[in-house]
Amino acid sequence: MEQQSRLETSGPGTVRPGGRTAKVRAAVLEATRDALAEEGFHALNLDRTAARAGVGKTTVYRRWGSATGLVADLLADMAEQSLPATDEGTLEADLRANAALVLAALTDPRMGPVFRAVIAAAACSEDCAAALRRFYATRLAEWAPVVERAVARGEAPAGTDATEVVRAVSAPLYYRFAVSREELDATAAARAVDVVLAGVAAGAFTRR
């Protein structure tokens, strides 16, 4: 018997044929995100996630199997849901938009702790590590065209490694966030972009 929940309370008539599976997944992933934000990966638990989502335990065990299964599916969903890259017309504007999005995600009161938790989960589980790798590969591939367009416009040297440029914008922000555990602010984001633009102009990102 399923508990009263965000799934069950979505109201009559909202479960269309074929929509139930997607609704169960959405409820379970939302419960997973909430649990990670509030308590971190080490406290993630299938029974409590099922209760929180208002989904039967059997369903959750059968479809996700373990806490790492929940995290891996959450990361797959985050990759699917992520916003497309900007196309502002200049490399600088696009990279500033990218840095602003990374900064906003990491400093968001709900998503910041989720990112911290999935990074921790990846340190504890190879399945989570693979899911995290796929998430960032998707994000990097999404943003690489901003650099490719800059090369086509002559704003960046031919042979510039687009993915490496996008990585380099994120890296100083994630380093402070997850490694050195320092303050993260607009100054850090602005400097990350300035340094990358100098590197692009100097040809430091050409493929080798």
Place this chain on the structure above:
Amino acid sequence: MEQQSRLETSGPGTVRPGGRTAKVRAAVLEATRDALAEEGFHALNLDRTAARAGVGKTTVYRRWGSATGLVADLLADMAEQSLPATDEGTLEADLRANAALVLAALTDPRMGPVFRAVIAAAACSEDCAAALRRFYATRLAEWAPVVERAVARGEAPAGTDATEVVRAVSAPLYYRFAVSREELDATAAARAVDVVLAGVAAGAFTRR
């Protein structure tokens, strides 16, 4: 009754007055490092660490209190033991030496998993996060003089933020290691330094 161990087998006559506390700490931290390298933070356990170190459980509970206490003290010890910065005569040579050390630490079969585990521990515990912050603050302060000397030699613009330059060398390596979970190699280390040198030359690291 303490078990036969690396502490007890160090031989008669090696425990000098005043040396016992330091030996107990060394044995416990070595056992902590081994446990983190082999199983990660989520499996770190005081009882098994005490047994592994050959130190009484009561001592370990009294002095370290919890798994996070062990990690925090290990990080304090790693900061104390860390190698001093180089002084090669040029900013480029010093930053390449720094990048090589970071790369060697993160790809070391024993220390790599330890770094991954302490980063995960910091995501689960504020005490570990504070200890990790202190560890990197120590490392950054140790290496900042290589940039200050470069400014004094006229190799870098006046007002260059020395700590920020050192952070920027590490960041892309840690990003691959702990966040995007990608391969880490000499090419990534070389590019990190090239990009930072371009940023220094362009004034992107001057204080703001």
